Amino acid sequence: MSSMRDLINADRKAEVWRRLETVTDPELDEPVTQLEFVTRADVDAENRVHIEFRLPTYWCAANFSFLMADDMRNAVKDLPWVADVSIVLGEHMYADKINAGLARGLNFQETFGAEADSDLDELRRTFLLKAFQRRQAALLAHLIGAGRNAAGLVEMTLGELVELEIDDAGARLRRRYIERRPTVSDSLATSRAFVDADGDPLQAETLSTYVRTLRRVDVNAEFNSALCRGLLHARFDTETPLSTKNGRRSDESRVSAQDM
Amino acid sequence: MYRTANGEEIFVIDGHTHFWDGSPANQKNIHGKQFIECFYAYHSNLSPPSEKWTLEKFSKYDAKTMHDDLFVHGYDDMAILQPTYLGDFYKHGFNTTERNAAMKKSHPERFILNSAFDPRDGTKGLEALHENCEKYHPKGVKLYTAEWKGDSKGYKLTDKESYKFLEAAQKYGIKNVHVHKGPTILPLNRDAFDVADIDDVATSFQDLNFIVEHCGLPRLDDFCWIATQETNVYGGLAVVLPFIHTRPGYFGHVMAELLFWIGPDKILYGSDYGIWTPKWLIDKFMAFEIPEEETKETGSVLTLETKKKILGLNAARLYGIDVEAQKKKIEAAGGYAHLAESVHAPE
Numbered sequence: 165m166s167s168m169r170d171l172i173n174a175d176r177k178a179e180v181w182r183r184l185e186t187v188t189d190p191e192l193d194e195p196v197t198q199l200e201f202v203t204r205a206d207v208d209a210e211n212r213v214h215i216e217f218r219l220p221t222y223w224c225a226a227n228f229s230f231l232m233a234d235d236m237r238n239a240v241k242d243l244p245w246v247a248d249v250s251i252v253l254g255e256h257m258y259a260d261k262i263n264a265g266l267a268r269g270l271n272f273q274e275t276f277g278a279e280a281d282s283d284l285d286e287l288r289r290t291f292l293l294k295a296f297q298r299r300q301a302a303l304l305a306h307l308i309g310a311g312r313n314a315a316g317l318v319e320m321t322l323g324e325l326v327e328l329e330i331d332d333a334g335a336r337l338r339r340r341y342i343e344r345r346p347t348v349s350d351s352l353a354t355s356r357a358f359v360d361a362d363g364d365p366l367q368a369e370t371l372s373t374y375v376r377t378l379r380r381v382d383v384n385a386e387f388n389s390a391l392c393r394g395l396l397h398a399r400f401d402t403e404t405p406l407s408t409k410n411g412r413r414s415d416e417s418r419v420s421a422q423d424m
Numbered sequence: 425m426y427r428t429a430n431g432e433e434i435f436v437i438d439g440h441t442h443f444w445d446g447s448p449a450n451q452k453n454i455h456g457k458q459f460i461e462c463f464y465a466y467h468s469n470l471s472p473p474s475e476k477w478t479l480e481k482f483s484k485y486d487a488k489t490m491h492d493d494l495f496v497h498g499y500d501d502m503a504i505l506q507p508t509y510l511g512d513f514y515k516h517g518f519n520t521t522e523r524n525a526a527m528k529k530s531h532p533e534r535f536i537l538n539s540a541f542d543p544r545d546g547t548k549g550l551e552a553l554h555e556n557c558e559k560y561h562p563k564g565v566k567l568y569t570a571e572w573k574g575d576s577k578g579y580k581l582t583d584k585e586s587y588k589f590l591e592a593a594q595k596y597g598i599k600n601v602h603v604h605k606g607p608t609i610l611p612l613n614r615d616a617f618d619v620a621d622i623d624d625v626a627t628s629f630q631d632l633n634f635i636v637e638h639c640g641l642p643r644l645d646d647f648c649w650i651a652t653q654e655t656n657v658y659g660g661l662a663v664v665l666p667f668i669h670t671r672p673g674y675f676g677h678v679m680a681e682l683l684f685w686i687g688p689d690k691i692l693y694g695s696d697y698g699i700w701t702p703k704w705l706i707d708k709f710m711a712f713e714i715p716e717e718e719t720k721e722t723g724s725v726l727t728l729e730t731k732k733k734i735l736g737l738n739a740a741r742l743y744g745i746d747v748e749a750q751k752k753k754i755e756a757a758g759g760y761a762h763l764a765e766s767v768h769a770p771e
Contacts, residue, residue, distance in 0.1 A: 191642070221465065222458040257455065376721070380645035383677060387642045390671055394469035395462075 169209070176207045176245065183239040184215070189232060190291035192389045193298060196232055200396060203254070211247040213240050218254045220395035226258045230272045231284055233262065289347075293361050294381055296344040300358065301378035303337040308375070310334065314368040323353030425751075425763060426499040426706055426735070434710075434732050435747045437536075437739035438494060438503040438702060440602075440637060440662040440694025443527050444519035447484040456513035467699045470666040475704050485698055487527055495534060496762050498702030500695075501736065501754060502745065504536040506566040506602060512573065521556055533753040536743055538564040538602065541593065543585035544573050550592055557596035563743050564600035565593055566637075569621075581621040590629055600633045600742050602660065605640040605647070619646050626654040633742055635692060638663040644678065648685035658742070659686060661734070662694035668708045676715045683714075683724035692742075693735045706735070 184202055185195045196202055196217065204216040215236055219229060233251045241249050251266050253259050265275030272284045307317060310331075320328075322345065330338060345351045349363035358366050366374060426434040446460030464482050481489075494500040505524035509517045517523070521539050528535040539562040541553045556562070570578040579586065581603070590601070605619050619640040626634050637660040640647030651657040659682060667675040682691055693709075695702045714726050740747050754760060 221462050223462060257458065380648070380681065383644055383674075383681065384642040386674055387644070387667075387678075390667070390674065391469075394670070395465045398465035398469040399461075 173207050176211075176243075177205065179243060180205045180207065180213055180215075180240055183243065184236060187232065187235045187239050188295070189392075190228055190288065190295075191385065192392060193291075193295040193385060194389065196236070199393070201232070202236075211245050213246055213249045215240070215249065215251045216254060217251070218396075218400065219256055220392040220399060222255060222257050224256065226262065226276065227272060227284065227287055229253060229256060229258065230262055230265070230275065231288060233266055234272070234284065237266070292344065292347045294385070296341075296347045297361060297378050297381045298385055299337070299341040299344050301375050301382055303334070303341045304358065304371070304375050305379075306334050306337050308372070314371040317358060318356075318366045318368050318371060320357045321353060322351055322355050322357045325357035326353075425501055425760065426710060427763070428710070428728070432728075434499075435736040435740070435751065436500050436502075436693070436702070436706065437736040437743070437745065438500040438695050438697065439635070439660055439692040439739050440506055441490075441494065441503040441697040442508065442519045442699075443487070443490055443505060443524055444508070444698070445484050445514070445516065445523070446482075446518060450484075450514050450516055450518075452513055452515050456510075456518075459510065459513050459518075463699055466663070470670055471700060472669050472704055475701060477698075482698060487530065490527070490697065491531060491534070493701050493703075494695075494697060495531075495759060498695075499706045500702045501759075502534055502536060502750065503697070504538055504564065504694075504739070504743070506538050507540045508566065508568055508571075508604075509540060509542070510568075510571065512571075521560065521562075525560055531757070533750070533757050533759065536563070536745075538562050538566050538600075539598075540566050540568070541589050542567075542571065542573060542579075543583060543589045544576055544579055546585070550589065553589065553592060554596060557593075557598070561597065563598065564602060565598055566602045566604070568604045570604070580618075581625045586625070587628070590625065590632065594629065594632060598632070599744075600635060601629075602635045602637055604637045605643070619643050619650060622657060623650045623654065626650070626657050630656060632656065633658060635660050635742075637694070639678075639682065641678075644681065648681060651686040651690060657686075658690045658692055658738070660692045660694045662696035663699075665693070665695070665705050665709065666700050668705070668712060672712070673715065676712070676718050679726060680714050680718035680722045680724040683726070683730070684722040688730040688733050689738060691734045692739050709735070 181197065184205060185197050187196050188194055189196055189199055189201070192199065201217045201219060202215065203218055204214065206214045208214065217232070217236070233253060237249050237251055240246060251263075253262050253266075256262070261275060265272075304317065308314070322342070325338065326342070328338070342351075345357075348359055348361060349355070356365050360366060360374075426436055428434065446456070446463070448457070451457050451460075460483050461479070464479050467482060468476055494503050505527060506519075507521045507524055508519045510519075511517055521537070524535075524537055528537045537560050539553065539556045539560060541549055543549070545552070567581070569580065572578075581590075593601070603622060605622070619636060622634055622636060626632075633656050634654075635658040636647055636651070639659040639661070641664060647659065651659060664675070664678060667678070693706075695705055710731065712726060714724055719725055736747070739745070740750075
């Protein structure tokens with residue numbers, strides 16, 4: 165029989181997973197949970213959250229790894245009952261360094277010192293903008309395909325976009341787009357629904373060229389996404405969390421910088 | 425040699441091959457192990473199941489296996505050997521010019537031997553480059569801007585030292601500079617695979633050709649922009665081409681974009697052997713057509729003429745290969761004996 169504590173814990177665990185679903189891989193613009201990066205999210209008796217994650221290769225960029233860990237911590241730590249959040253990255257060439265930095269609450273710059281030469285906020289913004297463009301291109305292509313004319317689209321307000329009669333696929337694209345719309349500029353009901361990455365309005369005459377250009381961002385992301393999923397699958401037995409294909413626990417081969 | 429159903433012969437130059445040793449005996453540290461395993465993940469992820477090797481075979485294959493995979497089972501007529509040193513990961517280097525030179529020596533009519541340099545090696549590096557050029561007369565170099573060296577986790581072509589090396593290389597007869605710009609890996613946030621530095625050096629060194637390996641993916645947009653601006657920038661299809669099997673729609677889209685932006689004269693085939701093998705890549709490539717909706721949007725079509733350019737004629741032009749004369753040399757060395765009876769047609 166489950167105790168009250170177990171029930172609360174199960175609830176809290178589910179709450180943590182829901183929060184983690186809001187964290188995306190910056191380059192792929194997909195939730196880290198859906199990408200199967202997160203291998204563990206537990207809550208202990210002292211209300212401490214323990215998260216473990218892994219990445220498709222040993223060489224995945226350290227800045228992205230750190231950024232995802234940081235985003236996961238931020239997504240979870242504001243839950244009112246959380247006492248502490250520990251995040252551990254497995255089998256990565258900088259695992260020790262990143263894990264030590266995370267455990268001590270250091271930021272990326274402090275963790276890597278001179279090797280890191282630009283700040284994470286800028287990187288985060290660059291990729292939020294790419295995600296905005298990608299989601300916008302998908303929605304615009306969908307609306308144009310459904311017969312909406314260019315003049316109507318560039319004049320449309322956010323309020324009107326929200327009210328628009330749209331099929332299920334379109335509604336999903338709209339939800340994703342509106343989520344990223346504030347990255348660029350104020351998103352009031354009266355704001356233009358579609359603006360470029362600088363927040364400037366789009367032009368009806370050039371709309372199709374604009375969408376075409378944005379699709380290249382999409383090609384890049386798709387390349388990464390296909391590759392990363394494949395590499396993760398090739399590297400890990402995705403049925404068994406944190407195990408490599410040959411069954412060895414991944415944390416046994418963790419590396420320190422001294423091995424170099 | 426690839427023969428179409430009509431008996432037309434297509435001369436194939438593989439722009440990107442390796443003769444490496446990633447075996448445990450040669451690994452210097454855990455990074456060497458992880459490096460070859462990461463390559464292997466690319467191999468096993470993107471190859472058709474029937475073409476998959478064991479990790480053991482993949483880590484170190486012998487010269488005969490490579491020769492037969494490229495020229496007997498595969499359709500390559502010639503292959504460019506691109507060195508990758510990785511001296512910090514492997515005791516005797518991963519894939520050095522010396523190792524490749526032995527390969528070329530046994531089949532001189534088949535291989536084009538490229539050299540390499542690292543601008544962080546200073547005067548000693550310049551001397552080694554000079555010596556290499558005197559000894560092997562390479563027409564190309566392979567640069568790996570994200571390679572580790574001591575505390576450095578990469579360099580840029582725009583570094584002052586890089587200019588010195590490029591000037592020297594040009595003086596020693598180098599024409600073609602292959603630069604690895606591929607999927608994001610190390611180092612940190614100083615992105616050594618960023619393609620922006622190509623733009624700068626391509627303008628400064630108008631007589632050199634810059635072949636951006638892997639087309640700068642996942643930065644296809646940046647690459648296309650640069651390659652459109654600069655007449656001496658080319659795209660290498662290694663790593664891009666195998667997507668033809670796992671994601672043909674995506675491959676079609678990339679080809680349509682490349683043809684639209686940089687055109688058929690600036691795209692080079694490369695298998696990236698031993699990550700992938702020429703036989704299946706070229707079978708699929710010859711049978712491939714760009715999907716109609718992509719053609720509608722970009723006007724790009726993969727005609728037989730375009731395929732011939734990508735598979736061999738573009739590289740022949742860059743490396744000064746006279747195709748007809750080369751065929752005679754290969755024929756004289758018995759290189760086409762296996763073709764006597766068979767006619768290769770796409771699946």
